[in-house]
Amino acid sequence: MTLLAAEGLNKRFGGVQAAKDVSFALDAGEMLAIIGPNGAGKSTTFNMVGGQLRPDSGRVSLAGQDITGLPPREVCRMGVGRTFQVAQTFLSFTVIGNVQMALIAHHGQTRKLLPDAMAMHRDAALALLDRVGMAAQAERPVGELAYGDVKRVELAIALAAAPRLLLMDEPTAGMAPAERSALMALVAGIARGERIGVLFTEHDMDAVFAHADRILVLVRGEIIARGRPEEVRADAEVQRVYLGHSGTRAATRARRAAHG
Amino acid sequence: MMARFTLSRRALGAAALATMARPAFAQGAGGTIRIGELNSYSRMAAFAVPYRNAMQQAQDAVNAAGGVMGGRRIEFVFRDDGATPGDAVRVAEELLTRENVTFLAGTFLSNVGLAVADFANQRRRLFLATEPLTDALTMAQGNRYTWRLRPSTYMQTRMLVEAIRGRNVRRWAIVAPNYEYGQSAAANFKRLLPQAIPGAEIVAEQFPALGRVDAGATVGALGQARPDGIFNVLFGADLTAFVREGNTRGLFERRTVVSLLTGEPEYLIPLGEETPEGWIVTGYPWDQVTGMPTHQAFVDAYRGRFNDTPRKGSLLGYVTVQVIASLLNKANSLDNERLIDALADLRSDTVVGPVVMRGLDHQGTMGTWVGETTLRGRQGTMRNSRYADGADYMFPEEEVRAARRSA
Amino acid sequence: MEWDFLLVQALSGLASASSLFVIASGLTIVFGVTRIVNFAHGSFYMLGAYIAVTIVPWLLEFDRSPWLFFVGVLASALAVGVLGVVMEVTLLRRIYRVPELFQLLATFGVVLIVQDLVLLVWGPVDITGPRAPGLRHGIFIFDQRFPAYELFLIFVGPAVLGLLWLLMHRTRFGVLIRAATQDREMVGALGVNQAMLFTGTLFLGAALAGLGGALQIPRVSANPQMDLSIIAEAFVVTVIGGMGSVPGAFLAALLIGQLQAFGVLVFPKITLVLVFLLMAVVLVIKPWGLLGKPEAAAGRAVLPEGIIDPRPLDRASQGLILVALAAVLALPLLDAYAVKVGTEVLILALAAFSLNFLVGNGGIVSFGHAAYFGLGAYGAGLLVTKAGLPMEPALLAAPLVAAAFAALFGFFVVRLSGIYLAMLTLAFAQIAYAVVFQWVEVTGGDNGLVGVWPSRWAASRETYHYLVAACCVLAIVALRRVVHAPFGATLRAARDSVQRADAIGVDVRTHRWLGFTLAGGAAGLAGGLYAFSKGSIDPTLLGIPMSVDFLSMLLLGGIQSVLGPIAGAAVFHAVKDFFMPLTDHWRLFLGLSIIGMVLVFPRGLAGAWAGLRRRPA
Numbered sequence A: 001m002t003l004l005a006a007e008g009l010n011k012r013f014g015g016v017q018a019a020k021d022v023s024f025a026l027d028a029g030e031m032l033a034i035i036g037p038n039g040a041g042k043s044t045t046f047n048m049v050g051g052q053l054r055p056d057s058g059r060v061s062l063a064g065q066d067i068t069g070l071p072p073r074e075v076c077r078m079g080v081g082r083t084f085q086v087a088q089t090f091l092s093f094t095v096i097g098n099v100q101m102a103l104i105a106h107h108g109q110t111r112k113l114l115p116d117a118m119a120m121h122r123d124a125a126l127a128l129l130d131r132v133g134m135a136a137q138a139e140r141p142v143g144e145l146a147y148g149d150v151k152r153v154e155l156a157i158a159l160a161a162a163p164r165l166l167l168m169d170e171p172t173a174g175m176a177p178a179e180r181s182a183l184m185a186l187v188a189g190i191a192r193g194e195r196i197g198v199l200f201t202e203h204d205m206d207a208v209f210a211h212a213d214r215i216l217v218l219v220r221g222e223i224i225a226r227g228r229p230e231e232v233r234a235d236a237e238v239q240r241v242y243l244g245h246s247g248t249r250a251a252t253r254a255r256r257a258a259h260g
Numbered sequence B: 001m002m003a004r005f006t007l008s009r010r011a012l013g014a015a016a017l018a019t020m021a022r023p024a025f026a027q028g029a030g031g032t033i034r035i036g037e038l039n040s041y042s043r044m045a046a047f048a049v050p051y052r053n054a055m056q057q058a059q060d061a062v063n064a065a066g067g068v069m070g071g072r073r074i075e076f077v078f079r080d081d082g083a084t085p086g087d088a089v090r091v092a093e094e095l096l097t098r099e100n101v102t103f104l105a106g107t108f109l110s111n112v113g114l115a116v117a118d119f120a121n122q123r124r125r126l127f128l129a130t131e132p133l134t135d136a137l138t139m140a141q142g143n144r145y146t147w148r149l150r151p152s153t154y155m156q157t158r159m160l161v162e163a164i165r166g167r168n169v170r171r172w173a174i175v176a177p178n179y180e181y182g183q184s185a186a187a188n189f190k191r192l193l194p195q196a197i198p199g200a201e202i203v204a205e206q207f208p209a210l211g212r213v214d215a216g217a218t219v220g221a222l223g224q225a226r227p228d229g230i231f232n233v234l235f236g237a238d239l240t241a242f243v244r245e246g247n248t249r250g251l252f253e254r255r256t257v258v259s260l261l262t263g264e265p266e267y268l269i270p271l272g273e274e275t276p277e278g279w280i281v282t283g284y285p286w287d288q289v290t291g292m293p294t295h296q297a298f299v300d301a302y303r304g305r306f307n308d309t310p311r312k313g314s315l316l317g318y319v320t321v322q323v324i325a326s327l328l329n330k331a332n333s334l335d336n337e338r339l340i341d342a343l344a345d346l347r348s349d350t351v352v353g354p355v356v357m358r359g360l361d362h363q364g365t366m367g368t369w370v371g372e373t374t375l376r377g378r379q380g381t382m383r384n385s386r387y388a389d390g391a392d393y394m395f396p397e398e399e400v401r402a403a404r405r406s407a
Numbered sequence C: 001m002e003w004d005f006l007l008v009q010a011l012s013g014l015a016s017a018s019s020l021f022v023i024a025s026g027l028t029i030v031f032g033v034t035r036i037v038n039f040a041h042g043s044f045y046m047l048g049a050y051i052a053v054t055i056v057p058w059l060l061e062f063d064r065s066p067w068l069f070f071v072g073v074l075a076s077a078l079a080v081g082v083l084g085v086v087m088e089v090t091l092l093r094r095i096y097r098v099p100e101l102f103q104l105l106a107t108f109g110v111v112l113i114v115q116d117l118v119l120l121v122w123g124p125v126d127i128t129g130p131r132a133p134g135l136r137h138g139i140f141i142f143d144q145r146f147p148a149y150e151l152f153l154i155f156v157g158p159a160v161l162g163l164l165w166l167l168m169h170r171t172r173f174g175v176l177i178r179a180a181t182q183d184r185e186m187v188g189a190l191g192v193n194q195a196m197l198f199t200g201t202l203f204l205g206a207a208l209a210g211l212g213g214a215l216q217i218p219r220v221s222a223n224p225q226m227d228l229s230i231i232a233e234a235f236v237v238t239v240i241g242g243m244g245s246v247p248g249a250f251l252a253a254l255l256i257g258q259l260q261a262f263g264v265l266v267f268p269k270i271t272l273v274l275v276f277l278l279m280a281v282v283l284v285i286k287p288w289g290l291l292g293k294p295e296a297a298a299g300r301a302v303l304p305e306g307i308i309d310p311r312p313l314d315r316a317s318q319g320l321i322l323v324a325l326a327a328v329l330a331l332p333l334l335d336a337y338a339v340k341v342g343t344e345v346l347i348l349a350l351a352a353f354s355l356n357f358l359v360g361n362g363g364i365v366s367f368g369h370a371a372y373f374g375l376g377a378y379g380a381g382l383l384v385t386k387a388g389l390p391m392e393p394a395l396l397a398a399p400l401v402a403a404a405f406a407a408l409f410g411f412f413v414v415r416l417s418g419i420y421l422a423m424l425t426l427a428f429a430q431i432a433y434a435v436v437f438q439w440v441e442v443t444g445g446d447n448g449l450v451g452v453w454p455s456r457w458a459a460s461r462e463t464y465h466y467l468v469a470a471c472c473v474l475a476i477v478a479l480r481r482v483v484h485a486p487f488g489a490t491l492r493a494a495r496d497s498v499q500r501a502d503a504i505g506v507d508v509r510t511h512r513w514l515g516f517t518l519a520g521g522a523a524g525l526a527g528g529l530y531a532f533s534k535g536s537i538d539p540t541l542l543g544i545p546m547s548v549d550f551l552s553m554l555l556l557g558g559i560q561s562v563l564g565p566i567a568g569a570a571v572f573h574a575v576k577d578f579f580m581p582l583t584d585h586w587r588l589f590l591g592l593s594i595i596g597m598v599l600v601f602p603r604g605l606a607g608a609w610a611g612l613r614r615r616p617a
Helices: A042-050 A072-077 A095-106 A122-131 A147-160 A177-194 A205-211 A229-234 A236-258 B009-018 B045-064 B085-097 B110-123 B153-163 B180-196 B215-224 B236-249 B265-274 B295-306 B312-331 B336-343 B397-404 C003-034 C041-062 C066-090 C100-122 C148-170 C172-182 C184-189 C194-215 C226-241 C246-266 C274-285 C315-333 C336-362 C370-385 C391-413 C418-438 C461-484 C486-496 C498-503 C508-534 C544-557 C564-579 C586-600 C604-614
Strands: A002-013 A016-027 A031-035 A057-062 A080-083 A165-169 A197-201 A214-219 A222-227 B033-039 B074-080 B103-106 B127-129 B146-148 B171-175 B201-206 B229-232 B256-263 B280-283 B346-350 B353-358 B368-376 B379-388 C138-141 C144-147 C449-452 C535-537
Touching: A002 A042, A002 A197, A016 A042, A016 A057, A016 A197, A016 A222, A031 A042, A031 A177, A031 A205, A042 A057, A042 A165, A042 A197, A072 A080, A072 C498, A080 A147, A095 A122, A095 A147, A095 C486, A122 A147, A147 A165, A147 A177, A165 A177, A177 A197, A177 A205, A205 A229, A214 A229, A222 A229, A222 A236, A229 A236, B033 B045, B033 B085, B045 B074, B045 B295, B045 B312, B074 B085, B074 B312, B085 B103, B085 B110, B085 C336, B085 C508, B085 C535, B103 B110, B110 B127, B110 B146, B110 B180, B110 C449, B110 C535, B127 B312, B153 B180, B153 B256, B153 B280, B153 B368, B171 B180, B171 B215, B180 B201, B201 B215, B215 B236, B215 C003, B215 C144, B215 C246, B236 B265, B236 C144, B256 B265, B256 B368, B265 B312, B265 B379, B280 B379, B295 B312, B312 B336, B312 B346, B312 B353, C003 C041, C003 C138, C003 C144, C003 C148, C003 C172, C003 C194, C003 C226, C003 C246, C041 C066, C041 C100, C041 C194, C041 C226, C066 C194, C100 C226, C100 C544, C100 C586, C138 C148, C144 C148, C148 C172, C148 C194, C148 C246, C172 C194, C226 C246, C226 C274, C226 C418, C246 C274, C274 C391, C274 C418, C315 C336, C315 C461, C315 C604, C336 C461, C336 C486, C336 C508, C336 C544, C336 C564, C370 C391, C370 C418, C370 C449, C370 C508, C370 C535, C370 C544, C391 C418, C391 C508, C418 C544, C449 C508, C461 C486, C461 C508, C486 C498, C486 C508, C498 C508, C508 C535, C544 C564, C544 C586, C544 C604, C564 C586, C564 C604
Parallel strands: A031 A197, A031 A214, A080 A165, A165 A197, B033 B074, B033 B103, B103 B127, B127 B146, B171 B201, B171 B229, B229 B256, B256 B280
Antiparallel strands: A002 A016, A002 A057, A214 A222, B280 B368, B346 B353, B368 B379, C138 C144, C449 C535
């Protein structure tokens, strides 16, 4: 069934139409990528879904429930986890502390005044870290980690809320190529294994064509193409305005890799 | 003028000892009598330093003349009160417990004076307030242990109102700093004015923040009310700004101006050649004092020792020590209860003549001078001044009884 | 009212606005580039006035010409600019890398030092400077006389604005200032000589303050209180305009000048609070001031200034705490006065600790924490003196009253962030101060209320000391517990990343609001205990100096540590108590001590302690 549905989203900033009549749907366990050149409206669309921006018009619903314009914390409570383009973690906390904090928030315990926060949900936090391959570094301050590892921790934080939907804004930005595919494989595995829907934006075409089930192409706020990777790759319009030569090559390469 | 950098050796020694526990040393029968004196020496240095100078001068004079109580020396222990009630109460505690002073004297700001007064009441020690002017100190919040020497806001306002009695000046404007002293001076003026000038009315009031007068706006607002007379309570830097602005804008022309404290050297010296002509003020024309036989000797000794002219603070400091000396002689005891009893209606001969500490409200009858401001050369001074004996301007007795009933 | 009077009143307002702008423009430029909240700006203003009343009369001895007067004024401004450079090179340059709040503390130390140096050099008597030759007279504007000098001042503000605009847009130095104001890291990355830029900025800022002071000498006398009387107003102008925005400061100064000029006609007693009311209103409506921009989010993740990952105490720290507790209990064996000081240290420690709960743990910098301390004191004091209640219920009420006000003010405060949040806390504190100050019938006005003494059983110094010790230690232990608990961790998390906290489902504002209320309540308990230790309450308990004292204690102790502020309170109070009886110039020594500690222990005493422990034996 449809997990996330965006219908007719519009957003203007001053004279710029950042999103124009954007509609799409996403099923549980599906990975949907939004791609497009810089300034195409990817982040705007993304933030309208995540609650950071309120659309001028249009509607966002999650599993049939209207979440349009809800603040991020409400969206989170509806079952949406989120990662950011520049990883957002709690820098003064340890790795496991970050995840514990997310679990405390998920269980609605943030106003408790007496228990020791760092003794709560340790096992669950360790289990989450284990899933993203960070259990061994649980006690390190998150500020000391390599950036790729920070991104993994961020994923664990997002998973702590047991989300139905993950929103990932450029999940591999700032990472080394080897780390990128590993992270995307990890995300894809978790999404498919646990039937979590993933909406992500990405600059790295290799990652997109390797892991997305479907792709939306956004240019100047409008969706110009949508479909499975090979359909998008084949789309003449997309090739002309966006993918260009290098994009086509990446798509081909990705398909070969996927088919082994 | 260079302020002297003071770091008393004795205080340094005391502080060095402070880390150790020290047994209280009793004051031997023939030993020095120590009196704790706290004041805003740092914040209000322009007043407090000349005050302390004169106290030291008087202390030395008393000791040179054989001391008190048959040969005992007196010694003042000076402390900065931090200019806040919180600091002052701690300093008072230090004076009583560490310095073993017999009783307390001093303070400048009214809120500090009141806090120390209540502290003295709690500890059952005498507190001789010197500079705080608030009426509350001897009236509504008066207590057995607190006494004041200097004429209060009420007394000084009344002196000024008497000076304009019967004049045909009906429309009055008031300008006062926005705190207790200013507010209560304004209230006293409003209360006393109708008795002195029947039919007089207040047409404008301005209360600029203390130390932050917006002189242009204030002068404009006062002038707009077209008063015949102005009652001013501003002092210090606010006064200078107000006078300059008023002079330039002609606010004081053809108007009677009555002004509290402006004739005191503390405030006339900074005014310099801006000193307005003909304001009716309270003050201290130290070079024009007549009819006080010992006053000139005080002035000469002060000038000789400190190479400076005396201020109102100097006079107050000197008289304070004289009153304390006569108190100790009369009580002939350091027991605070007996000191209090001796203070009631104690009459002391001082450089301003006899001063009585009225037992009814614990207020001294020390007076002040009333006269007019004038410019002599490039310096402000007073003319036509006369000494207004505080005894003639005290609160009416029945009013005191009503106010102090709770005390 | 006649319109010619209104015109002249408006001109008076313009003249004040002009003076205010000159001063505030320097403050806003310095903040924009260095991000330092420069408390010493008022000191530069005062120095400008003192230098001018010294050299201008000397110049006028040669020739009483207007030109020499203005040469003297400009020379004073330049001299103050040089003093600004001295401060930058000798002090600020050493501390750009320490947390921003420490820089603020250091500049506060400079304020104390300059106050006493001015007394030493120029003496305590106000010095009235000469009027400007050729501008002594009044000019008739219809029926009203208006000072020629003020007419001249009206043009100084726009002239300075114009010159600053030229400087900012037509010189390399100015372009760099603008660039640094927008993005400090970028300028560093571009290979600009940051030291030179900062030195130049401090020169410009101090010179503008000095110019502001020097221009005032024909109006006000140079006096030792003028630094603090101007600094609050200059901050208000800067904040209302938007920190870093010179045109914003101009706009704000105009607004304040006119409000002041016409406000006194309607509410003569509003002078105390007018500017702070305006600031509160502006910040509630426009969270970054009139022309300010939101703080650019840091491009990279930086470790926050504050408590990092609180852990259980190690052996040595436990030992230290035991020693401290033993000292608290043993004080009455020493001497009576030590008990008194010890009692006060305990109370101040609780206040500083509660402030660190906000600052160190929550990243919520409050410049007005004394408000809650004072309101607690008033809550308790009024119950005793007006309602006749004994100490025990009054002490219970103190934290409740303070928490109620903290909840009220905090509701607006937590909507802002950074320096604007801090300034809104200051504004609310000043509004509370003004109400307490002016509501004479209830609060006793600035005289305050006396007779707030403990119940009979606790009346002795020693018993009260133990009562205070019990209350404060319990409160501190409880607050420390909260720091470690999910609520404290959530505040820390929100401090580290609001975005992340939001995305995991935390309602950041509500949590901050609750935290603000809790800290206010704890400060209120401290205030109540303080009132009973002094026997009186008065508005200074809510004043800016008290808030600054709390911040100083906290910073001296170290905001990274949970327990550091307690040590900070002890040291700060002990240093003050040590120097006060020694000399009239205790502020000089206090200031030097503060700067010394900032330089030697840039992470506070707790940081030094941690460093000591890490060093191999």
